[in-house]
Amino acid sequence: MTSSNKYFVLIFAVTVSLSLLGQASAVKLSQQLLRKLFDCPPCSSVQCPQMSFSYDCEPVLRAGVCACCYQCARRLGERCGFHMAQCAKDLVCYPEPGTIDTYQALQDGAAICTPFDSVL
Numbered sequence: 700m701t702s703s704n705k706y707f708v709l710i711f712a713v714t715v716s717l718s719l720l721g722q723a724s725a726v727k728l729s730q731q732l733l734r735k736l737f738d739c740p741p742c743s744s745v746q747c748p749q750m751s752f753s754y755d756c757e758p759v760l761r762a763g764v765c766a767c768c769y770q771c772a773r774r775l776g777e778r779c780g781f782h783m784a785q786c787a788k789d790l791v792c793y794p795e796p797g798t799i800d801t802y803q804a805l806q807d808g809a810a811i812c813t814p815f816d817s818v819l
Contacts, residue, residue: 733764742767759785773812780808791815 747768756771779792
């Protein structure tokens with residue numbers, strides 16, 4: 700399958716899954732499709748660093764398509780971006796107000812974990 704065909708199939712599958720499944724099921728299916736598309740090794744073969752999570756740590760998958768290991772989520776007001784840990788539940792990684800190049804802010808990890816309902 701050519702690269703452009705892979706992307707078309709992926710986009711189609713994600714669109715269909717989002718429309719037919721609940722959000723949690725759709726996200727899980729999307730992650731599985733991305734892992735397959737990028738030929739990620741099975742998580743059972745990945746060596747994750749040993750971590751002890753504290754009571755105030757919300758475990759989230761590390762950044763990246765092939766992520767298998769967990770780390771603590773970013774909290775309200777912490778810096779975030781494409782290559783960093785996800786923001787905690789009910790938070791979204793959003794560039795600061797007045798940011799001119801929002802994509803670059805996310806790429807550079809210069810965005811901030813913000814309450815989801817405040818960016819709608």
